[in-house]
Amino acid sequence: MINQYYHEEYPQNLTYNDIVFKEIGLEDRSIIVRYLNQDNFMISDISFGNLFIWRLARRIRFAIISDCLVIETTYSGKTPFIFFPIGTGDKLSCLRLLKKYYNSLGFPLEFHSLEKHNLEILMNVFDEKNIESKMNRDRSDYIYLTQNLIDLAGRKYHKKKNHLNRFFEEYEGFSFEEIGDSNLVELQDTWNLWSRDSNDDGLVNESNGIKSVFENYNALHFRGGLLRFNNQIIAFSFGEVISDNLCIIHIEKANILYRGAYQAINQQLLQHCFNQIKYANREEDLGIEGLRKAKLSYNPDIILEKYEAIVK
Structure with missing residues (x-):
């Protein structure tokens, strides 16, 4: 089963019915950090520390799918969204399974805090005409x-x-x-x-x-x-x-x-x-004018744009 995320071996030939998400806890730090270490990223959202701090404010869960880490966030009264799959596993398989999984629940496949190169991957996998996307400056x-x-x-x-x-x-x-x-x-x-x-x-x-x-x-x-x-x-x-x-x-x-x-x-x-x-x-500056002014005043080397996307 896919929820056996502590196993070194992951089953093949999974279906979307096998996907099980687990509430994030301190005991999960080692497995999440292990997958994060397999990838190159600069966004703040997916670090374990960020997930741990904000897990009390919204529902944060994770699953291992096609040997990729998938992190899901749900705000009260909202539909869930995920971050782009993390790790060196089969991301294409993971994305296709995720679309079937969320569609089976009656939800769209929705992503937040996408770096631009991952948005481009989504457009290749699901066809650009099936993707609604926007850059969220407040979250950069x-x-x-x-x-x-x-x-x-x-x-x-x-x-x-x-x-x-x-x-x-x-x-x-x-x-x-x-x-x-x-x-x-x-x-x-x-x-x-x-x-x-x-x-x-x-x-x-x-x-x-x-x-x-x-x-x-x-x-x-x-x-x-x-x-x-x-x-x-x-x-x-x-x-x-x-x-x-x-x-x-x-x-x-x-x-x-x-x-x-x-x-x-x-x-x-x-x-x-x-x-x-x-x-x-x-x-980020969260769109707060004073915070944006303060962060800009320190002359950032990079303002890392983050995108949101929905797969229709």
Whole structure:
């Protein structure tokens, strides 16, 4: 059966009736990371850390089909969508099985966060005239040369460097600490205090995801850090290494009473935890004007376009 995803051998001659999706959990990290390591990708959506953080906000499941990892997401009241199959298995077979599977459920085969080359594959497999697609700018990822965000050198980073230097001067004596057993409980307490008055659904979902990370921090293999001033935590951030060339920064939070704390944790985290990684993916702007302006101001090396597609 296809739901025997922990087996090294996968059955041949599968039909769409054999497909079984499983709710994602921490125990699935090793198998998901194994398939992710077989593929080259730069999008943030399919990293295990991203899936784990947001699994409390929507239904996230996975299946192994034709020796490919397939991740499915369903928002409340919406039809499910998937990401492009992942791994070195038979992707063409996987795609054809998926179309039959979702059609049998009365749903279209719908994809989100497609990189352009995978959209082109879909158009070849199912014929371009049968594909409805669009680029979703709000979901495009911002990818930076890590060293640029550490050094902030040159005229295009002049204002950023000034803000950072002002933070260093105003909060002289601040310290950076990697997140670990010595400060994790204190960080949890700090975040509970910072997030206690939030009533926005999106922020509540994010807060719950952050709390879940802290509860399982060591098992997630994240790298993160915090800034401390006068013995108080004033900012924190964490992410994960995807490959020798890519890290993804999932969360960045700061106490806005400390001017420049966001700029400082951005630079300090990369300098201390990810300085050997070529690219840093700092995820999307979600169409939020202020967030888009801030991300653009750091001069991304790549704005990675992501597409949505429905197979008619």
